Amino acid sequence: MQRLSATALNGAAQLAAQVPAYDRRALRTGIVHLGIGAFARAHLAAVNEAALHASGDLHWGMVGVSLRQADTRDALAPQDGLYTLALRDADDTGAPRSQLAVIGNLLNVLVAPEDPAAVLALIAAPDTRIVSLTVTEKGYCHDPGTGSLRADHADIVHDLANPDAPRSAIGFIVRGLQARHAAKAGPLTIMSLDNLPSNGHVLRGLVLDFAGRLDADLQQWIAAECRFPCSMVDRIVPRTTDEDRAQISQALGWQDAWPVLGEPFLEWVIEDEFAAGRPQWERGGARFVPDATPFEKLKLRMVNGTHSALAYLGAMAGLATVDQAIAKPALRHYIETLMREEIAPTLPPLPGLDLAAYQARLITRYANPALKHQTRQIAMDGSQKLPQRLLEAIRERLAAGQRITLLALAVAAWLHYLRGVDEAGIAYDIQDPLAAPLHNRVVDAAAMQNEADRVRHLTAFTPVFGSLGQDERFVDAVAVHTASLRNQGVWKTLEAIRG
Ligand code: CS2
Numbered sequence: 001m002q003r004l005s006a007t008a009l010n011g012a013a014q015l016a017a018q019v020p021a022y023d024r025r026a027l028r029t030g031i032v033h034l035g036i037g038a039f040a041r042a043h044l045a046a047v048n049e050a051a052l053h054a055s056g057d058l059h060w061g062m063v064g065v066s067l068r069q070a071d072t073r074d075a076l077a078p079q080d081g082l083y084t085l086a087l088r089d090a091d092d093t094g095a096p097r098s099q100l101a102v103i104g105n106l107l108n109v110l111v112a113p114e115d116p117a118a119v120l121a122l123i124a125a126p127d128t129r130i131v132s133l134t135v136t137e138k139g140y141c142h143d144p145g146t147g148s149l150r151a152d153h154a155d156i157v158h159d160l161a162n163p164d165a166p167r168s169a170i171g172f173i174v175r176g177l178q179a180r181h182a183a184k185a186g187p188l189t190i191m192s193l194d195n196l197p198s199n200g201h202v203l204r205g206l207v208l209d210f211a212g213r214l215d216a217d218l219q220q221w222i223a224a225e226c227r228f229p230c231s232m233v234d235r236i237v238p239r240t241t242d243e244d245r246a247q248i249s250q251a252l253g254w255q256d257a258w259p260v261l262g263e264p265f266l267e268w269v270i271e272d273e274f275a276a277g278r279p280q281w282e283r284g285g286a287r288f289v290p291d292a293t294p295f296e297k298l299k300l301r302m303v304n305g306t307h308s309a310l311a312y313l314g315a316m317a318g319l320a321t322v323d324q325a326i327a328k329p330a331l332r333h334y335i336e337t338l339m340r341e342e343i344a345p346t347l348p349p350l351p352g353l354d355l356a357a358y359q360a361r362l363i364t365r366y367a368n369p370a371l372k373h374q375t376r377q378i379a380m381d382g383s384q385k386l387p388q389r390l391l392e393a394i395r396e397r398l399a400a401g402q403r404i405t406l407l408a409l410a411v412a413a414w415l416h417y418l419r420g421v422d423e424a425g426i427a428y429d430i431q432d433p434l435a436a437p438l439h440n441r442v443v444d445a446a447a448m449q450n451e452a453d454r455v456r457h458l459t460a461f462t463p464v465f466g467s468l469g470q471d472e473r474f475v476d477a478v479a480v481h482t483a484s485l486r487n488q489g490v491w492k493t494l495e496a497i498r499g
Contacts, residue, residue, distance in 0.1 A: 001249060001253075001254065001255045002254050002255065003078060003079060003254060003255050003257075004079045004082050004083070004084070004102070004249075004252065004254040004255060004256045005078065005079050005080050005082065005254075006024065006080040006082065008254050009082070009102065015253075016100060016251055016252055016253055017084060017100035017101055017102050017252055018100070018101040018102065019101075019102045019104070020049070020052075020082075020102065020103075020104030020105075021053060022052055022053065022056065022058065022104070023058070024104050024107075026058050027052075027058050027060075027061030027104075027105065027107060028058060028059050028060075028061055028127050029061050029062070029063050029107060029108075029122070029125070029127055029128060030059045030060040030061060030062075030127060030128065030129045030130060030279070031048070031060055031061070031062040031063070031128070031129070031130045031131075031132060031279075032062070032063050032065065032119075032122050032123055032128050032130070032131045032132070033062055033063070033064045033065065033131075033132045033133070033134070034065045034067060034131065034132070034133045034134075034135055034169045034172065034173075035065070035066075035067060035133055035134045035135035035136070035139060035169065036064025036065060036066055036072055036106070036109055036134075037066075037072070037134060038237050038239065038240060038260040038261075039134045039193075039235075039237050040064070040132070040134040040193065041064075041083065041085070041103065041106070041260045042085055042235060042237040042260045042261070042262040043193070043233055043235045043237070043262070043266060043268060044062075044132060044134070044193060044233075045062060045085075045103050045105055045106055046085055046101070046103065046266070046284070047266075047268060047281050047284035047285055047286050048060060048062060048105050048279055048281065048284065049101070049103050049104065049105050049284070050283065050284030050285065051279045051280045051281050051282075051283050051284040051286075052105055052279070054280065054283035054284065055279070055280040055283055057279060057280065059127070059129075059277075059279075060105070060279040061105050061106075061107045062105050062106050062107060063106075063107055063108045063109070063110060063122060064106055064108070064109045064110070065109070065110045065111075065112050065119050065122075065172075066109060066110070066111050066112065067112045067113075067135065067139070067167070067168075067169060067172075068112075068113065069111070070111045070114070071258075072109055072258065073109040073110070073111050075257035075258035076106070076109055076257070076258060077109065078257070079256065079257065081104075081106045081107050081108055081109065082102055082103070082104060082106075083102070083103055083106070083256055083258055083259055083260065084100055084101065084102055084103070084248050084252055084256045084259035084260075085100070085101045085102075085103055085259070085260055085261070085262065086098045086099070086100050086244070086248050086251075086259055086260070086261040086262075087099045087101075087261070087262055087263065087264045088261055088262075088263065088264075088368070088370035088371060089263060089264055089368050089370055090368065090369050090370055094369070096369065096370040097370075098248075098251065098261075098370070099264065100248065100251060100252060102252075110122070112166075112167075112172065113167070116164070116165040116166060116172070117164070117165075119172055119176070120164075120166075120172065120175055120176045120179055121179070122176075123172065123173070123176025123177065123179070123180060123188070124176055124177075124179035124180040124182075124183050124185055125185065126183075126185045126186070128185075128188065129188065129189065129274075129275075129276040129277055129278070130188065130189045130190075130191055130274070130276075130278065131173060131176070131188055131189070131190050131191070132190075132191040132192075132193060133169055133190075133191065133192050133193060133194065133203070134193045134194055135169045135194065136194060136381065136384070137194060137195065137196060137381060137384035137385055138381055138384045138433045139168070139169050139194070140169070140170070140194070140196065140202065140203070140206060141153040141155055141156050141168050141170055141206070142202065142206055143463055144383065144384050144385075144386075144387045144388070144463065144464065145387055145462060145463055145464060145465065145466040146466070147202045147205060148205070148206075148209070149170070149205075149206045149209045149210060153168075155167045155168035155171065156168060156170065156171070156210070158171075159171030159175075159210075160210075160213055160214070163175050163178075163214060170206050170207060170210050171210070173190060173207055174207055174210045174211045174214060174218070174222075175214075177207075177211070177218065177221075177222055177226065178211075178214065178215060178218050181217075181218055181221050186225075186275075186276055187221075187225035187226045187227070187275040187276060188226050188227075188275055188276060189226070189227045189228075189229065189273070189274045189275045189276060189278065190203060190204075190207065190226060190227070190228050191228070191229055191231065191270070192228070192230075192231065193231055193233050195233075195299075195300060195304055195385070195388070196388060197296055197297070197300055197388045197392070198230050198293065198296065199230055199231060199296070200228035200229050200230035200231065200271065200273075200292075201228065201230060203228050204228035207222060207228075208222060208223055225275060226275050227273045227274055227275040228273070229270055229271040229272070229273040229274065229292075230270075230271050230291075230292040230293070230296065231268065231269065231270035231271065231292055231296075232267070232268070232269045232270075232292055232295040232296045232298075232299045232300075233267070233268050234265070234266065234267040234268070234299050234303060235262050235263060235265060235266045235267075236262060236263045236265070236365060236368070236371060236373055237260065237261070237262045238261060238262075238371050238372060238373040238374065238377065239374070239377055240258060240259060240260055240261060241372075244259065244261055245257065245258070245259060248261070261371070262371075263365055263368055263371060265361075265365055266285060267287075267295075267299075268281070268285065268286040268287065269286075269287045269288075269289055269292055269295040270286060270287070270288060270289070270292060271288070271289060271290065271291065271292050272288040272289070272290070293348070294347070294348040294349070294350045295350070297346075297347055297348060298347055298350060298353070298358075300388050300389055301343045301346065301347065301389065301390075301392075301393050302339060302343055302344075302347075302358065302359070302362060303362060304385065304388075304389045305338075305343060305389040305390050305393065305407075305410065306335050306338060306339060306343070306362070307322070307366075307378050307389075308378060308379075308382070308385055308386070308389050308390065308410060308414070309334075309335065309338060309390075309409070309410035309413060310322060310325050310326065310331065310335055310366065310375070310378075311325075311375040311376070311377075311378035311379045312375075312379055312382075312410065312413035312414050312416070312417045313325070313331060313334075313409075313410075313413045313490050313494075314331065314375040315375040315376055315379050315417060315422060315428075316413065316416060316417060316422050316423055316485070316489075316490050317331075317422070317423060317489075317490040317491065318422055318423060318424050318426070319375060320374060320375060320376075321371075321372050321373055321374060321375060322366050322371070322373045322374075322375060322378070323366065323367050323368060323369050323371065323372070323373075325366075325375060326363060326366040326367050327367065330491060330494040330495065330498070331494065332363065333494075333498065334406065334409070334494050334497070334498075335363070335366075336359065336363065337406060338406040338407065338409075338410070339359045339362070340359065341406065342393070342397065342402075342403070342404065342405075342406045342407050343393060343407075344359070345397075345402070346393045346396050346397060376428060379417060380431040380432065381431065381432050381433065382414045382417070382418075382432055383432050383433065383434040383438060383463065383464045384432075384433065384434075386411065386414060386464055387464060387466075390407055390410050390411055391411070391464075391465065391466075391468055393407060394407050394408070394411070394468065394474065395468060398471060398473055398474065404473075404474070404477050405477060405497060406497065408474070408477035408478045408480075408481055409481045409493070409497060411478050411481075412478045412479075412480075412481030412482045412485060413481075413485065413490075415442075415455070415458050415478070415482055416482060416485040416486065417430075418430060418438055418439075418442050419442060419446075423489050423490065434463060434464070437461065437463075438461065441457060441458050441461055442458070444457055445457045445458050451479045451482060451483045452475055452476060452479045454479070454482065455475050455478045455479040455482055456469060456475050459474065459475060459478065481493060481497075484496060
């Protein structure tokens, strides 16, 4: 089978996919994207592609940067940066269906460790107007509990000592902005698309903190001139498997070494705060708002909070995928009740939002049989995810004297998951940047007799829990569930809370 490439597209007669209908060779690089994984390729690039088609504005091509590995570049370079986006769901009869589009606005992929200077030069280039990021929660090198820069983080220590060859996204941004400032190339918009609350504000704080350690003038210029819009992105994007590669290549008619897949659903809400212009993303489905906070809270708590709950309980019960987990009536009932009773009441009002319909649609999204989203993929990096997904809502409810039984079960499920073996005795790795200190806590706690003491010891881990572990109401609520999960398992625990 012929490889997907610009030449292949040019010579194509019949196409099974939507393909770029603009002059790719005339596209300029207006966007530098740090962390060019599946997530960005399935939403930012898709919306950017639609905006390009609708507006014909050729200033907004994208160069992707991989901060660690060469695999994305190695897959896409022989394809001239082209790749397929497959949006999958099932039709009314339950048969899988898929909509294919070849995305063309990714012009190049750089591998940062191979040539950090090239990345810095690109951030400083006059054509560049936006630096965007999907580096996952842990890529911010911050303390998820407080949002502040971890000055002791190995990458931050390295980047402060070696500013010409950074490793972290923050190091690249600040050093790139320094070169840009020196070249008088004008300010930039730096746009986080990760699942963090107030992602723009958090990023701005980290960038300014780091910049202040290098150069006070630079810090001032960034604060005054650059913009950091907050945003909320919602699209489920499972990891691509070899089966997906084969199946998509077959349907496309060309071999694609790294297609990405996602659900058809997409919501992208972003603040209209740009320092040097932006693409017409609204023509590709984005929504510009003055304040993204209520949308972020809605998404982080409703979608990501319940996703994590489903992932930990599902994984412990031996359910490999989200659709398998939500198909279990006991889990579905728990997730629906959690949304309705303990999450929805914590959300700021959003005029026009039908919350019941939002919840029902979310259950349907989880049930999508064509995604095969792995519970263990979502279970990764819990230490970075729990604060904004579950703990903030718990704090607010405790402050208001409200019950936290169902939220506490999700936290207990994470603590239980950290033991590294599921209910069938199958062991798995804990993938988490804080896996080592968490493991030590789990081992110490296991030696304790009293359940509340165990939970107190685990939740005294302040990088995740802040001061929440000092609240006995929290400790007690979690301890009921950890004891039950260990002694009786997931199904009996779910039965018990159903009462
Ligand atoms: C998931 C998210 O992996 C995870 O932690 O909860 O990636 C989720 O699929 C997306 O945020 C949905 O928009």
